[in-house]
Amino acid sequence: VMGCLGLVMLTVLGVVASVFLLGTKLVGSSLASTPVTPGSPTSVSFTDPGKGATGVWLDVDVAHTGGFRVRGELSVTAGALSLGQHEIDGDLGGRCTNPVIGQRSSYCIQWNSTRLGAGGRVSGRTRLFEIPAQPRGTTVTVEGTISIPGDVTPRRLVLDVRD
Numbered sequence: 259v260m261g262c263l264g265l266v267m268l269t270v271l272g273v274v275a276s277v278f279l280l281g282t283k284l285v286g287s288s289l290a291s292t293p294v295t296p297g298s299p300t301s302v303s304f305t306d307p308g309k310g311a312t313g314v315w316l317d318v319d320v321a322h323t324g325g326f327r328v329r330g331e332l333s334v335t336a337g338a339l340s341l342g343q344h345e346i347d348g349d350l351g352g353r354c355t356n357p358v359i360g361q362r363s364s365y366c367i368q369w370n371s372t373r374l375g376a377g378g379r380v381s382g383r384t385r386l387f388e389i390p391a392q393p394r395g396t397t398v399t400v401e402g403t404i405s406i407p408g409d410v411t412p413r414r415l416v417l418d419v420r421d
Contacts, residue, residue, distance in 0.1 A: 308394025332402035
């Protein structure tokens with residue numbers, strides 16, 4: 259009985275450690291971030307560490323009275339080279355979905371959506387897109403505009419680039 263209990267405890271500890279390490283790998287560490295003022299131009303630049311692709315995340319904590327829709331466009335440049343544009347148009351008022359048009363997969367961390375009548379609250383991080391690996395030391399810039407409806411009150415709205 260004690261051997262079985264010990265084996266169960268080791269299994270539980272292994273699962274907890276795996277989830278923690280996998281979560282850390284999915285999210286990575288922040289290379290640069292900037293608060294987003296809805297409807298206003300935003301820009302964040304970072305020096306690529308040369309370790310591989312980096313992810314652009316939207317970190318949110320908002321209250322809404324009629325849903326939480328995100329719209330906008332973000333462009334990515336590495337030095338003078340354009341790496342692409344990403345159109346954003348998605349409903350984040352419920353379960354986490356990727357609001358970037360053409361992106362099929364969603365990665366969300368600590369996503370929480372609470373409904374209160376017609377309104378509610380949404381918090382967590384969703385990965386918008388990846389930036390392809392660039393040579394170490396390359397300056398990469400993500401810029402554009404993100405808009406949300408007037409009935410959404412942002413407590414936190416941050417554009418975050420993570421390795």
